[in-house]
Amino acid sequence: MSTAVVAITLAVVIVPLAYLASVSLMGRDEVTSGVLVPATPAWSNWSDVVTGTELLRGVGNSLFAAAVGAALTLAFALPAAWAIVRYRTGGATLGGTLMSPWLLPPIVAVVPLFTLLRILELNNTLIGLTLVYALVNLPVAIWLLEGFLRRLPSELDEAARMDGAGPVRLLLSIIAPVVSPALVSIGIIVAILNYNEFLLATFLTQSDDAQTLPVVLSMFYGERTPHYGKIAAASLVGIVPVFAAAVLFQRRLVGGLAAGSVK
């Protein structure tokens, strides 16, 4: 019974993805002719989107924003989470309001952020978007990290303090190494959130050379008669990095996700 439920679940996940792969090899006519598998795989869809479109640049931009944004988020999150957990810095106000920006749809912040970036002259730049990402996921990262830090014995801190280590050295040489597995998990989660983000990206990077992958993909529909085979191929190319992350870091991802909700 349970095994059957798991099997059905796997099928529900895999079948649409397999269909996407199948469509990516269909010619323009086959997509609307009601076949599930193309007669002759049209590999040209793949080579066309890779060589003839902005797709790879989009993937590159997304990877940059994802990685640099996540690194900045982690660098900001560790000291903050540690001060909040150990010393209640900021008190109830900071702790209570930290997650509030996350509760509202991001559309709320788009216009104000657009205005702010225009003033800072960072509009339409990948750097501007990356900095926004670094801050957007900071509350989430702190929230997830708190779960890990609470489980650390405070003797760790005290022993280091006895040896005369200041807060910065304590963090860098004692705490960071101990929570590094958590940092990796949270870093991957945050990087994936950045890689996938669409709304902010579409308004904050309107120039071609700053566009991220989701924005590039949304443009594929702009043509009068969209070529679904190519759209599917482009989607699959875009999925490669996140699926690689899933395969390589499955355990860490699940652990990182679970840490936040089990407090």
Add this chain to the structure above:
Amino acid sequence: MAETSLPLPAAAVRSRIRRRSRRGDARAHRLFVSPAVLALLVLGLYPLLFIVAAAFSESSLGKPFQEWVGTANLEAALLDADIVASLVRGTAYAVGVSVVSLVLGVVVALALRHSVASGSIVRTVLLLPLIMPPVIVGTLWKLVYNPGGGLLATVTGFAGGDPASVSPLSSSAWSLPAIAVADVWEWTPLVALLVFTALLAQDEEPIEAARLDGAHGFGLFRHITLPAIAGVVAAAFFIRLVLAFKVFDLIFMMTSGGPGQSTTTASYIVYQLALREFDVGMAAAVTLLLAVVVTVVTLPVAFLTRRLQANHES
């Protein structure tokens, strides 16, 4: 403070060093949380003030805050049938997909625990919908629903139905449920993985004891398993509800709010007003209404979550 030349007792020296370092430490800790405070200012307080100011003024995208109009924007928003309908629609959608995701997620998590297959491959497959860009999830399901040749139409044809009749995204009755299916497909794995992890961390002893007392099946789940994981289930529901209120990418990619207004949620109306019609004042008024609705719907769930987690710890 004048330094004395008399040798101080060692304890006094230590306490003085400690006091001085504590003050320095407090400064360091404030510095540590400053990026988080900056994030709150840039993403919380500043947008909030901006939105409130815009909601009470005549504002366009290029020229915000032209003149003070009082509550005119809010009144116009509340009297606009489309806007009120979009708030109701978005709320019904969020609650609906969240409940469905929660039930399916818990069922999948329980099945995973008792199934012969729950290894890393299964977990990796479960992660896939979760970590794909939502823009691609929208694309994927748009292809599945594609009239005339999509997966759904083709399978309907095999089953003896009429493939031409299958076009959920162009029917005002079926378009929102069709998006909901994609949403549930994307986020149910999150609930399943969170609950599954909680199940793995569960104590075996009470389960064994209850088994010896003759509890089994649903009774065992209701009285032993469910109380143990209630906190995590509630937290998963809260997270899921917030995510459901935020849905935008799927609607943008699959239907652009149509056909008619049938898939237009408040987020999408804000987008249309602000970035299509450049009426930031009106968009801000809708945003405020949406903030109120989200708060009213999610707060009870947040309180319930807190209480269940506190119960579990005591």
